[in-house]
Amino acid sequence: MHDNLRQLLETVATGELSPEKALEKLKYLHYESVGDFAKIDHHRNLRTGFPEVIFGLGKTPEQIVQIMRVMESKNPLVMATKISAAVYAQIQPSLRGLRYFPLAQICCLGESTMKKEGTITILTAGTADLPIAEEAAITSELCGFTVKRLWDVGVAGIHRLLSHRDAIANADVIIVVAGMEGALASVVAGLADCPIVAVPTSIGYGASFNGLAPLLTMLNSCATGVGVVNIDNGFGAAMLAGKILHRHQ
Known part of the structure; x- marks a missing residue:
């Protein structure tokens, strides 16, 4: 997200993107609504050093799919916790490339670009x-x-x-x-x-x-x-x- 923000500011500085278009993009760096049931915090990684993660417990499979699709468009890695095997079986056909860790009950899309020491x-x-x-x-x-x-x-x-x-x-x-x-x-x-x-x-x-x-x-x-x-x-x-x-x- 830090790189995305820097790239956006550079395109405005070089005149490739108008301030109006940049403003349109910036509002999604704050948060993005998904239907009437979720608001995705795209700025969390920039603020805290770690991206937002989906807490799967209590969410329907349809809600999880919609949230993961929105997050996938703006994040290299999308992760969801407390995903039972039964829920994974329901969401997997709708999410290409979804990986599942059955013991941990975690599923994810994409690959992490983070590399941290320690x-x-x-x-x-x-x-x-x-x-x-x-x-x-x-x-x-x-x-x-x-x-x-x-x-x-x-x-x-x-x-x-x-x-x-x-x-x-x-x-x-x-x-x-x-x-x-x-x-x-x-x-x-x-x-x-x-x-x-x-x-x-x-x-x-x-x-x-x-x-x-x-x-x-x-x-x-x-x-x-x-x-x-x-x-x-x-x-x-x-x-x-x-x-x-x-x-x-």
């Missing part, structure tokens, strides 16, 4: 936490970051975590994804000198209250340097980790 290291407590961890991992990779995956290293077998001490010590930023009681984030924060983004998942027995127990554990972490996102919010964790790294570039 590695986001992602840990899961258990295998059941992988869908949310993969949401964070795929989001991070599509945003241009390198991702290091360390799966199934929870506190129930602490030796599995400690075997990755070097990776934890050398990490730029760490995302910890855990359900049950969510203790892994505190343990990792006690080993690392980098920021920790903790993601509680809804995986666990009845008393975990669909992720409320690990959320409270992470919020009450005795170890310092832990930021907590909402339950099952792998995408939000990736965005927070990405912005931490983005500020140092």
Whole structure:
């Protein structure tokens, strides 16, 4: 979007485009309406360093298709999260070149042109936490970051975590994804000198209250340097980790 704006201003400066025509184009750099149900924020990448992403949950397949088509015309990569396999099967025939990451429940059009420095290291407590961890991992990779995956290293077998001490010590930023009681984030924060983004998942027995127990554990972490996102919010964790790294570039 930054390049698009620069190119637009240069065409006005050289006389190739009239101010009136430029004004017409600029209004779409602010936002663009899609039917009567959505407004696409084309300026978000320019403001925040990351483009707008479609939150698929609660949207109809028809709405997702229309939004992705509008975004595709002005963005090299269009991404949608929380897309179930059933929804993907409905939208895929209408969107040529649509890619799908089933475990992460993410679909995208186009290729990312972003390349950002830094590695986001992602840990899961258990295998059941992988869908949310993969949401964070795929989001991070599509945003241009390198991702290091360390799966199934929870506190129930602490030796599995400690075997990755070097990776934890050398990490730029760490995302910890855990359900049950969510203790892994505190343990990792006690080993690392980098920021920790903790993601509680809804995986666990009845008393975990669909992720409320690990959320409270992470919020009450005795170890310092832990930021907590909402339950099952792998995408939000990736965005927070990405912005931490983005500020140092």
